[in-house]
Amino acid sequence: MVKKMDNRFVYEVLEVVGEIPRGKVATYGQIASLVGRPKNARLVGKILSQVELFGDYPCHRVVNASGRLVPGWLEQKELLETEGILFKSPTNISLREYQWNPEVD
DNA sequence: CTGGTGACGGAAT
């Protein structure tokens, strides 16, 4: 079995990630807040680092609070560009422009 | 037990 961590937390995080619309991104802290644990951004990262063990999720749409992509994950940039996202620099996007707002979308 | 690490974040400077 893979699940060592709190199952509800993992399930809810994945659920939220699955709702991020195409062409938008969410931050780790934002997701943590949406599942009721605003201070657990690191655990969100921990879960996503092993997301392939849980199923198929658009985890490329998750960046940190500075709009920086996952260090070392080359494919992520291409995936986001496919969705029409333009880059500020090779490693960063503009959150002001692309951050997901659950209220609106 | 203690200490370090990590797809992190917020406040202060």
Place this chain on the structure above:
DNA sequence: GATTCCGCCACCA
């Protein structure tokens, strides 16, 4: 913007 410091939590040596 950049740095520094601290909080948070699972995991491991």
